[in-house]
Amino acid sequence: MSRAMVAASTSQRREKRGPKVGTTGPQITVTVQRGGPEGPGRKQQFQVPAYDNQTVLDVVSWIQQNADPTLTYRFACRVGMCGSCAMMVNGVPRWTCRTHVSKVLQDGAMEVAPLRNLPVIKDLAADMDTFFDKWVSAEAVHHPTASRDDPIAPIDPEAPERVTASAGIECINCAVCYAACDTVANNPDYLGPAALQRAWTLYNDAKDGAQDTILDAVSGKGGCHSCHSMGSCTAYCPNELDPLSAIAGLKRATTRRFFGKGRA
C-alpha cells in the first residue's frame, strides 16, 4: 500500500468517526481519572461516540486523539500480548485492548482510572517500577544450569513438574493481578501474585538451578505466606492463569523444606 493510500484510508476513517468533538449519534459517557505522582486529580467527563465494535482502549484513544491531547495513557500491541494497557475500568483491573466496551458499560457510562496499587506517572499511565523490582526480589529470574557450549538437555513436556511450570508461563506482566490484590494494597512489602507465580514456575523448571535461592526469596517478609488466598489474582487474570494456586504451591514447598522434607 502506497503512502498516499494509507493517508486516504486514514482520512476516510476520520470522516467515519465524524467531527472531532460533539459527534451526533449514540454516545457513551466516560469518566477519566486525571492526575500525576502527587495523587489523583480531578475526574473529567467525556462524551465518546459509541460503535458496535469498540474496546476500552479504543475509547481512551478516541479521547486522546479527538477531545484532549494532554491525556496520558500507555499501550503498544493492541492484541493482548504486551501487557502495557491495563487500567481500572469501573473499579476492576482489565486489559483494555481486549475488553469490549459492551462488557463494562453501566447505564451507558464507564469510569477509567490508572492501575491500583502502583504510583501514577500521569493520568492513566501507572509506574510499573515497583512491580518489576519485586519480580527480581522474588528471584523470579532464570538461574542457568548450563552454558551455551553444553548440549541441550531434553525436557519431557508431560513430566508433572513441567506441566506445573507450563501452567503459569503465559504471564504478560500486565499487573492486573497486582492491582486486583488487596494484600498488595495493605502490605507494601508483599511481592504480589505475578512475581510469586513466576518464582513458582522457575522452581518447577528442570533448567533452573537455584530452587533454594527461590524459596529463600519467597519465604521472607512479604513473601508467599503473606497471601490471604482471596483469589482476586486468579479471578481477574486476563490470560486465565492461576497465581493463587501457584502461591499455594510455594507455601507447601517452603513448609516442606522447613520440616526438612525436600522438594514438594
Next chain:
Amino acid sequence: MKAIPRAHPLWLAYILHRLSGLGLALFLPAHFYVLSMALNDAARLDAFLRLTDYPLVKLAEFGLVFLLAVHFFGGLRLLAFEWLPWSAPQKTWAAASLAGAFLISTTFLLRAI
C-alpha cells in the same frame, strides 16, 4: 445499592472469614469474663444467665454460632486449599461430600433432639 467492585466468591469468603474472626475475637474476652464469674460470684453469674431468656439474646446466640461455623469451615477450606495439592475437580468433590455429610448428620441431629 452500588455493587462492590472486585467482589467475587473467593473474595467474599475471605471477607466473611476476616469479619467472623474479628467478631469472635471481640466476643472471647467477654466470654471469659462471664465464665470467671462461676469461680468468683455464682449468684451474679446466674442473674446474668437469665438474660438468655430474652429473644434478642437468643438471636445474638444464633449470630455467634453462625460466626463460629463460618470461621471454622472457612478455616478448613483454607487449610485444604493451601496444603493439599488437589486439582480443582477433586476440591469440588471434597466440598460436595463434606456438604452432603453435614446435611445428613444435621438432619439426624435435629430428629434426635
